[in-house]
Amino acid sequence: MRVNGSGNNFGLQSANRTRPKTADASGKGTVKKSFANRFSVFAKAGGDAYLLGTQPKTRSLTENPLYHIIDSDEGPVWESTEGFTVDIKNPKKASKLHGMKTYIAYQITPSNTGIQVSRRYKHFDWLYERLSTKFVTIVVPPLPDKQVTGRYEESFIEKRMDQLKRWLDRMTTHAVVGRCDVFMHFLTCTDEKEWKRGKRDAEKDDFLGAAFFNVISVPNTPLDIAVVERQHENFHKFVKSMDASMAQICQVIHDHGKKHIGPFKREYQKIGKAFTELAGSFELDTRPRINDIDAPTEGSQQLTDAIKFTGRTYDEIGELFAAQPKNDNYRLEDFLREYTGMLSCFPDMINFHKHTISTVRECQKQREEQKMEFDEAESIKGRADVVSYTMMAEINHFQRQRVYDYKMMMKDYLVEQIKFYESVTEKLRIALGQYENVNV
Amino acid sequence: MRVNGSGNNFGLQSANRTRPKTADASGKGTVKKSFANRFSVFAKAGGDAYLLGTQPKTRSLTENPLYHIIDSDEGPVWESTEGFTVDIKNPKKASKLHGMKTYIAYQITPSNTGIQVSRRYKHFDWLYERLSTKFVTIVVPPLPDKQVTGRYEESFIEKRMDQLKRWLDRMTTHAVVGRCDVFMHFLTCTDEKEWKRGKRDAEKDDFLGAAFFNVISVPNTPLDIAVVERQHENFHKFVKSMDASMAQICQVIHDHGKKHIGPFKREYQKIGKAFTELAGSFELDTRPRINDIDAPTEGSQQLTDAIKFTGRTYDEIGELFAAQPKNDNYRLEDFLREYTGMLSCFPDMINFHKHTISTVRECQKQREEQKMEFDEAESIKGRADVVSYTMMAEINHFQRQRVYDYKMMMKDYLVEQIKFYESVTEKLRIALGQYENVNV
Numbered sequence: 001m002r003v004n005g006s007g008n009n010f011g012l013q014s015a016n017r018t019r020p021k022t023a024d025a026s027g028k029g030t031v032k033k034s035f036a037n038r039f040s041v042f043a044k045a046g047g048d049a050y051l052l053g054t055q056p057k058t059r060s061l062t063e064n065p066l067y068h069i070i071d072s073d074e075g076p077v078w079e080s081t082e083g084f085t086v087d088i089k090n091p092k093k094a095s096k097l098h099g100m101k102t103y104i105a106y107q108i109t110p111s112n113t114g115i116q117v118s119r120r121y122k123h124f125d126w127l128y129e130r131l132s133t134k135f136v137t138i139v140v141p142p143l144p145d146k147q148v149t150g151r152y153e154e155s156f157i158e159k160r161m162d163q164l165k166r167w168l169d170r171m172t173t174h175a176v177v178g179r180c181d182v183f184m185h186f187l188t189c190t191d192e193k194e195w196k197r198g199k200r201d202a203e204k205d206d207f208l209g210a211a212f213f214n215v216i217s218v219p220n221t222p223l224d225i226a227v228v229e230r231q232h233e234n235f236h237k238f239v240k241s242m243d244a245s246m247a248q249i250c251q252v253i254h255d256h257g258k259k260h261i262g263p264f265k266r267e268y269q270k271i272g273k274a275f276t277e278l279a280g281s282f283e284l285d286t287r288p289r290i291n292d293i294d295a296p297t298e299g300s301q302q303l304t305d306a307i308k309f310t311g312r313t314y315d316e317i318g319e320l321f322a323a324q325p326k327n328d329n330y331r332l333e334d335f336l337r338e339y340t341g342m343l344s345c346f347p348d349m350i351n352f353h354k355h356t357i358s359t360v361r362e363c364q365k366q367r368e369e370q371k372m373e374f375d376e377a378e379s380i381k382g383r384a385d386v387v388s389y390t391m392m393a394e395i396n397h398f399q400r401q402r403v404y405d406y407k408m409m410m411k412d413y414l415v416e417q418i419k420f421y422e423s424v425t426e427k428l429r430i431a432l433g434q435y436e437n438v439n440v
Numbered sequence: 441m442r443v444n445g446s447g448n449n450f451g452l453q454s455a456n457r458t459r460p461k462t463a464d465a466s467g468k469g470t471v472k473k474s475f476a477n478r479f480s481v482f483a484k485a486g487g488d489a490y491l492l493g494t495q496p497k498t499r500s501l502t503e504n505p506l507y508h509i510i511d512s513d514e515g516p517v518w519e520s521t522e523g524f525t526v527d528i529k530n531p532k533k534a535s536k537l538h539g540m541k542t543y544i545a546y547q548i549t550p551s552n553t554g555i556q557v558s559r560r561y562k563h564f565d566w567l568y569e570r571l572s573t574k575f576v577t578i579v580v581p582p583l584p585d586k587q588v589t590g591r592y593e594e595s596f597i598e599k600r601m602d603q604l605k606r607w608l609d610r611m612t613t614h615a616v617v618g619r620c621d622v623f624m625h626f627l628t629c630t631d632e633k634e635w636k637r638g639k640r641d642a643e644k645d646d647f648l649g650a651a652f653f654n655v656i657s658v659p660n661t662p663l664d665i666a667v668v669e670r671q672h673e674n675f676h677k678f679v680k681s682m683d684a685s686m687a688q689i690c691q692v693i694h695d696h697g698k699k700h701i702g703p704f705k706r707e708y709q710k711i712g713k714a715f716t717e718l719a720g721s722f723e724l725d726t727r728p729r730i731n732d733i734d735a736p737t738e739g740s741q742q743l744t745d746a747i748k749f750t751g752r753t754y755d756e757i758g759e760l761f762a763a764q765p766k767n768d769n770y771r772l773e774d775f776l777r778e779y780t781g782m783l784s785c786f787p788d789m790i791n792f793h794k795h796t797i798s799t800v801r802e803c804q805k806q807r808e809e810q811k812m813e814f815d816e817a818e819s820i821k822g823r824a825d826v827v828s829y830t831m832m833a834e835i836n837h838f839q840r841q842r843v844y845d846y847k848m849m850m851k852d853y854l855v856e857q858i859k860f861y862e863s864v865t866e867k868l869r870i871a872l873g874q875y876e877n878v879n880v
Contacts, residue, residue, distance in 0.1 A: 223730065235726070241724050242724075245720065248714050256707065256710075281682040281684070282682070284677055286675070288516070290511055290515070291667050303843050306847075402722075406747070410743075414872040418872065425858055429858055
């Protein structure tokens with residue numbers, strides 16, 4: 001199972017960048033803090049330069065748009081592309097520096113190439129870094145947190161792999177991210193030299209941040225800035241509200257899972273023990289006869305056995321309680337945490353868009369005061385519309401995914417809950433059956 | 441509903457006698473304490489005088505036996521008698537001394553007379569006092585405790601009436617107690633003068649305590665004292681063990697009921713609230729259109745509704761949890777407490793029988809040392825056998841009842857538990873159904 005991974009890090013540093021944390025079980029949301037404290041992503045990503053048209057011209061900027069937003073029945077959306085899936089499996093513990101350093105390598109196979117590549121967590125981390133720098137108004141959810149201790153335990157590795165798969169799935173189903181060069185490089189490159197070249201290319205990408213808007217085509221219709229503002233406010237409210245609800249439900253579902261494993265299990269096992277001990281007392285039943293002592297009657301022994309069975313039943317129900325969270329609560333929790341991660345991308349996006357809207361409003365004002373030429377203002381408004389259209393496409397994409405994903409998840413949760421209570425009922429029914437044959 | 445009950449107390453004092461408490465939710469048993477601290481019931485009930493044949497002869501003692509113990513397939517038992525049942529209903533709040541004193545009067549109708557009588561708690565208490573004085577080796581379970589506060593609340597009155605009915609049922613199904621004069625007097629007397637006469641008669645009963653053994657006939661076979669001793673020890677062990685198990689199970693079942701009403705209800709309602717609030721956030725969904733804002737899609741609204749429904753479902757499941765103990769835990773608890781009360785009678789009975797056995801052993805010794813005549817020793821042994829036969833009949837009666845009652849109670853408990861988990865499952869199934877129609 002070991003792979004000699006010497007030199008296998010493709011020249012990457014270990015992942016140690018700070019990224020927005022997903023909401024944790026402390027029940028605090030992430031969005032509010034992000035809005036308040038974050039250094040304006042707008043300035044950092046070159047929003048001003050893009051909107052005002054002062055970006056340095058590069059060769060690439062003259063090329064045709066690569067990505068298209070089209071209008072649809074459900075509003076502006078990314079033009080859909082051929083989808084593909086990824087398979088991730090066989091996490092292997094590998095080492096380098098003659099065993100001084102060990103790590104886990106995941107084997108990834110995209111359905112569109114069928115060729116397996118081997119990637120470490122730090123490769124994912126590098127990819128995340130590139131994608132989140134490149135796409136300022138596209139949801140690039142954070143990776144699962146880097147684990148410091150216990151990261152070679154089998155259960156952890158399985159769970160981590162599952163989280164990475166969810167993350168990859170989220171990326172591959174996105175019409176833009178799933179097609180971009182750096183992502184394809186990550187999914188397909190098998191050669192170390194090629195990897196380094198691709199890595200260098202990605203790191204000097206001309207279409208990072210606001211520059212990326214240059215390669216997007218949008219519908220011709222100019223947007224009404226007042227409507228854009230209202231859309232913006234509505235979505236902002238939605239995100240804040242959803243973030244708060246998610247923090248709460250994560251907490252409740254997490255706690256409920258813990259109760260299943262601890263106090264609920266103990267509670268039912270206490271009942272089981274009480275019945276078992278009662279049966280133990282009933283076992284001492286003897287019937288006095290004339291000059292003789294008789295064992296318990298058949299009926300008495302049958303009752304004792306039935307009560308013992310009932311005791312075991314409640315004990316087993318306790319075990320069912322403890323085994324249940326992995327089927328429902330923890331799965332729901334993982335799902336909710338993934339969405340919390342996705343939500344954590346919106347504050348930056350909303351922030352960027354807010355600055356875009358302000359810039360348009362400022363231009364309008366200057367235009368009204370005749371401090372700005374009509375053409376210049378129109379050209380700024382045109383570029384701002386690209387940002388707004390991107391936001392619209394992202395919001396529509398997110399909401400569509402949300403409805404689909406929550407429908408599936410809620411069904412899954414309820415199905416598992418039903419199965420659970422059915423198992424409890426079935427156990428009790430079998431216990432009840434033990435009393436049918438007690439002769440009295 | 442009020443009855444003028446002036447003079448209706450038939451000359452009785454209020455019940456305020458101390459009686460052995462039933463095991464309470466503190467989880468402590470009653471039997472051990474009773475064995476250790478109680479003044480010997482043997483001396484008090486005239487055990488010595490009876491065994492040694494030094495009782496004062498009364499007219500009554502020359503009469504024929506009234507009660508018969510016969511041998512059966514299941515050992516010595518009381519000869520069975522025509523059974524009857526009692527109906528108890530219409531508890532009426534009545535008053536006397538021009539409304540200065542109020543009390544509850546229960547209307548009791550025995551099936552063998554069909555004539556209704558009206559009785560207060562203190563009449564029951566007087567009856568209990570007479571029966572427990574009269575029958576030293578027969579189980580006369582304590583009455584439900586006298587309540588000081590809240591005793592006119594409807595729920596309390598209903599519960600008290602139910603407990604009194606159980607107590608009466610326990611008495612009527614006993615071949616001796618159900619036929620004795622004082623009990624029949626209690627169940628049938630409707631006239632105040634008659635009541636007072638019956639009360640006086642009962643209080644100067646010649647067959648109280650050990651004297652009662654004079655009116656019992658037993659099988660001719662003399663008992664083997666060594667076997668009697670072993671039977672005695674076995675039953676003593678059984679009672680101690682059952683008492684301890686009962687204290688534990690009462691506690692566990694009581695606590696479980698309280699958890700249903702408190703923390704379990706809150707737990708499920710917390711989940712309900714979390715889903716409801718999530719649905720509240722999802723309600724804020726709006727889809728950005730070109731120069732327009734659209735309401736959530738049909739699918740989005742359907743999902744929101746389904747999640748709201750799920751929230752209500754968990755809230756209702758919380759209510760189901762809170763409503764459940766009255767169907768199972770509290771019923772089981774009442775049943776267990778009744779048995780704890782019955783068990784509390786055994787220490788005195790065992791104590792009495794233990795002294796009887798010692799007396800026989802002492803006579804044997806004196807006989808061997810030729811300090812006692814053969815005839816005298818035989819005559820003492822004959823009387824001791826009546827006590828032992830009575831114990832045997834009582835033990836066999838108790839064990840037979842126990843098997844029957846616990847079978848019924850356990851079935852009842854499990855049936856209710858099954859119904860409960862089925863209701864939960866059914867609610868979840870309906871909630872699941874809400875997702876079928878969510879268009880994605």
